[in-house]
Amino acid sequence: MSTRTPNPPPADTDTGAGKPLFVAAIGVRWRDLDAFNHVNNSNYLTYLEEARLQWLSHVPGPWFDEHAMPVMAASQVNYRRPIAWPAQLQVQLFCERMGNSSMTIAHRMIDAERADTLYCDGNVVMVWMDPATGKPVPLPEAIRRAVE
């Protein structure tokens, strides 16, 4: 289904204020459109995931091992404006909160060529867990250092 909010976005969330953890450039593909001719709502999560994994792959030091794997616990997306094809996006990630085992990553997605065009914002919660036990484990040191 197509995505759009009826009004201009409300006053910016705090997440826009700090320095991003990471900024990814992502090109929209024609296949990201759905039958309403706008980027499908599920693809927003794919863009966020791409940015997040690019960030993680740039973290110096190990961000996972066999006893500490990140999993997604929640996602929240505010669709601010429909995305057409072709378009170049800029996905900005921010650390919104660090817990013992979890990290909340806020996001803003804007048009790479028109920075005042906000496509979405929101956040996702990542939790590091031990796959063997299913229990949360402390955040890896590499993640803490990358955020500080």
Add this chain to the structure above:
Amino acid sequence: MSTRTPNPPPADTDTGAGKPLFVAAIGVRWRDLDAFNHVNNSNYLTYLEEARLQWLSHVPGPWFDEHAMPVMAASQVNYRRPIAWPAQLQVQLFCERMGNSSMTIAHRMIDAERADTLYCDGNVVMVWMDPATGKPVPLPEAIRRAVE
């Protein structure tokens, strides 16, 4: 990225209590898995969308016209448990709130064969808008009647 919460879900949301608007049966496809061998987080939105559009296509009466189209304004997903392949899902939709122009649809996704296996819950906000003006319009009568 794979999806899992570290703990059992918190006490059920109210959405589980009422009568569902619609229940859809959806088969997981192998391609829904990602490189972590679990259903990718973005596919949860695709399952919800499939259920929502099946519901809308069953609503008696017109649920959109050229001056009133539904668009997604927000999505919230709590990933409760990873989904493997093969699996049969049951997607339950509930009306959480009706506004003048918008409708909040809560969701619960469970295993079709083990009803106590909750894969996710959360909600999405749909807004009906006039595509020509970009302004919200009243909810179609067919939607109001289908919910009541």
Add this chain to the structure above:
Amino acid sequence: MSTRTPNPPPADTDTGAGKPLFVAAIGVRWRDLDAFNHVNNSNYLTYLEEARLQWLSHVPGPWFDEHAMPVMAASQVNYRRPIAWPAQLQVQLFCERMGNSSMTIAHRMIDAERADTLYCDGNVVMVWMDPATGKPVPLPEAIRRAVE
């Protein structure tokens, strides 16, 4: 891009004549549509893959191990008719040819409710290889037996 052939399909291929290896029932999802409002051409390969993996998971005996993994070497799809949503598909797989290391699987995709509606046909070539060496290895016994 949408998919359609201008003419009725040519005289049926031989693959339609034999007994299928496997028949899978697959429901089209709304998200399989693209901006031309027909199932996207790439999704046909996803439907074939789903049927193939369902077949493989039903083969009695091991169809892969660490020294013999199937990989796709080629795909050929004739798009006979566009697919709309909603629709229920029936994907039929046939063994077209067995080699020492490879197997050609022909396919026919029809409408589950109108068997004379052919959506596509064609074939894919699967090769079993040793991931460590990148060399082809003999087809697993379980595959040979499942086909005979």
Add this chain to the structure above:
Amino acid sequence: MSTRTPNPPPADTDTGAGKPLFVAAIGVRWRDLDAFNHVNNSNYLTYLEEARLQWLSHVPGPWFDEHAMPVMAASQVNYRRPIAWPAQLQVQLFCERMGNSSMTIAHRMIDAERADTLYCDGNVVMVWMDPATGKPVPLPEAIRRAVE
């Protein structure tokens, strides 16, 4: 399913010899991987489609109207080598054949940073049709001129 051919590609097809119609740069996304940790076979068609639509959108003059729409009639892909993430691809399109109503577009997909790494080759057949009648129509002049 993962994709790989057991041997180095055979001697190059003729399609590599001519001047490409169009070359597109495409970044692999993590979500393009499947549970075998390689780009899924269906995504190759998505990359080809992206290149094809970028080409069409650059054609000077109208390449479709309400009585002449391109549809895909067939696809053939030889999977030469698995694609990992991250990777930058170069998709090269060639005119293999022009008919009255159809055009065969050959493709080669290589690594943008290592031109001797061929990921796939093959072709797709596009046919221009009148959606109202379902009959093939002459290729648009803009397409003929763009190819010559």
